[in-house]
Amino acid sequence: MQRRxxxxxxxxxxxxxxxxxxxxxxxxxxxxxxxxxxxDTVMGGxxxxxxxxxxxxxxxxxxxxxxxxGGFIQLRTNVNGLPGDSLTLRVRGNGxxxxxxxxxxxxxxxxxxxxxxxxxxxxxxxxxxxxxxxAPSGGMLPRVPDAASIRSIGLVAYGRDHAAxxxxxxxxxx
Numbered sequence: 001m002q003r004r005x006x007x008x009x010x011x012x013x014x015x016x017x018x019x020x021x022x023x024x025x026x027x028x029x030x031x032x033x034x035x036x037x038x039x040d041t042v043m044g045g046x047x048x049x050x051x052x053x054x055x056x057x058x059x060x061x062x063x064x065x066x067x068x069x070g071g072f073i074q075l076r077t078n079v080n081g082l083p084g085d086s087l088t089l090r091v092r093g094n095g096x097x098x099x100x101x102x103x104x105x106x107x108x109x110x111x112x113x114x115x116x117x118x119x120x121x122x123x124x125x126x127x128x129x130x131x132x133x134x135a136p137s138g139g140m141l142p143r144v145p146d147a148a149s150i151r152s153i154g155l156v157a158y159g160r161d162h163a164a165x166x167x168x169x170x171x172x173x174x
Contacts, residue, residue: 027088027172030057033077038154045070049157049164056124057090057169064157064164073164074101076154079174082147086130088173093120093166101154102134104145113137113154114145120166 035058037051047070049062062073087100098120101113114134118127132144153171157164 027090027170028174029170030168033174035075035077038072038074038076040065040070040072043070044068045072047071047073049073051075054167057167058155059165059167060155060157061165062157062163064160064162066159066161071160072156072158074154074156074158075168076101076152078152079150082131082150083173085132085147086128087153087171088126088128089118089171090124090126090169091118091120091166092122092124092169094163095120095122096157096162096164096166098164098166099154099156099158100129100134101156101158102145102150103152103154105149105151106141106146107137107151111137112141114141115156115158124169 031053035051039045039049040047045065046067047062047064049060051058051060058075060073060075064071064073089100097117100116100118103113107113114136116129116134118129131147134145136143155166155168157166
């Protein structure tokens with residue numbers, strides 16, 4: 001139900017997002033993408049959260065709990081590959097570290113992904129994550145994700161008990 005509500009709120013929202021582009025690496029406003037909220041509840045976890053559109057981007061908030069083998073909340077958007085060998089995010093948060101999860105043609109099982117960590121501050125900042133920094137979730141995956149095969153990008157609060165609050169204004173190139 002939350003997923004449906006978030007998608008409906010996406011369709012009803014038309015906030016202005018500041019342009020976050022550079023000549024070398026154009027970025028896409030996060031609000032121009034379709035986002036889906038996911039949590040560990042799909043596998044029995046008890047983390048709770050929400051995704052929403054806010055002035056300046058999308059925001060992921062909630063309580064991450066490792067109880068009952070859980071430990072994540074996520075906003076995910078589908079993409080059709082990346083044109084380069086890195087991903088840049090314009091983010092802000094509550095000073096915690098967060099993650100980007102990538103799914104590719106190689107990540108066939110629901111628990112497979114590539115993961116990279118990034119820090120946040122109260123101020124908007126750009127974080128560039130080279131694809132070589134993304135670690136596979138298991139040994140069955142290639143060591144580095146193939147940019148052309150990336151199918152989704154997830155903004156994730158993961159792995160430990162904590163209050164999550166992270167916003168994304170833009171990402172790119174997508």
